[in-house]
Amino acid sequence: MKLVKNIITIDGPSGVGKGTLAFSLAERLEWNVLDSGLLYRLVGYLSSNEGLETSQEIVQFLKKSKIKLITNLNESICEIELNDKILGKDLRNENIASRASELAKETEIRNAIIKIQRDAYDSEKGLIADGRDMGTIIFPEAALKVFLQASPEVRAERRANQLKEKGMSVIMHDLLEQIQQRDEEDINRKISPLKPADDSLLIDTSNLSIREVEEKVMENFKKL
Ligand code: DC
Numbered sequence: 001m002k003l004v005k006n007i008i009t010i011d012g013p014s015g016v017g018k019g020t021l022a023f024s025l026a027e028r029l030e031w032n033v034l035d036s037g038l039l040y041r042l043v044g045y046l047s048s049n050e051g052l053e054t055s056q057e058i059v060q061f062l063k064k065s066k067i068k069l070i071t072n073l074n075e076s077i078c079e080i081e082l083n084d085k086i087l088g089k090d091l092r093n094e095n096i097a098s099r100a101s102e103l104a105k106e107t108e109i110r111n112a113i114i115k116i117q118r119d120a121y122d123s124e125k126g127l128i129a130d131g132r133d134m135g136t137i138i139f140p141e142a143a144l145k146v147f148l149q150a151s152p153e154v155r156a157e158r159r160a161n162q163l164k165e166k167g168m169s170v171i172m173h174d175l176l177e178q179i180q181q182r183d184e185e186d187i188n189r190k191i192s193p194l195k196p197a198d199d200s201l202l203i204d205t206s207n208l209s210i211r212e213v214e215e216k217v218m219e220n221f222k223k224l
Helices: 018-029 036-049 055-064 094-103 107-112 114-118 134-138 152-165 172-188 210-222
Strands: 004-011 032-035 067-072 077-082 085-087 127-131 142-149 201-204
Touching: 004 018, 004 134, 018 032, 018 127, 018 142, 018 210, 032 036, 032 067, 032 077, 036 055, 036 067, 036 077, 036 094, 036 114, 036 127, 055 107, 094 172, 107 114, 114 134, 127 134, 134 142, 142 210, 152 172, 201 210
Parallel strands: 004 127, 004 142, 032 127, 142 201
Antiparallel strands: 067 077, 077 085
């Protein structure tokens, strides 16, 4: 396989700092970001808020919808334009994330969004792809594949801070439980489980600042 230098994949469990790293690299390199978790959250949202009960209904809905991914570098977030409605904040809560993780086990759901994810790559621009299977399944051709790790406690703490910054209330014990449950589901599912690609750069971020993680990635990027 011919390796592509202007795709960097970042995989790892929730709350490990993938999003923060993705945006700091994207700003530095002036690339786009694919927050693939947001697409699974969209699926979770369609199930919890729009009453689409089965995977088949969700896939049908996705097929007939106009879905556009937007990288908003000013606010360091990705958004989804779904049939002219912008969804961003509506998708970022733990209930939607749990539903997303459950539905992410379904083969037909995963297959339905492969093309949307691959289409996020514009060869002229470059892409940071953030998710669980970016390096293994969606962009195996990426020359640099990063896999982030950190203990569940550190991740729950970081997620709590993010939610508090957005003015949401947090119960630490519940958050830690949700994170552990989601890890369990993401690691153990049969298709596209969360795991590092064989040629990944593994980084434990527990005791590193975002700058230190970014520097490690850039050092490896410059060697390509
Ligand atoms: O990255 P996130 O927390 O927004 O992702 C929400 C859920 O979506 C996550 O628990 C599992 C699923 N997901 C996935 O299965 N594959 C991806 N590439 C990204 C997310």
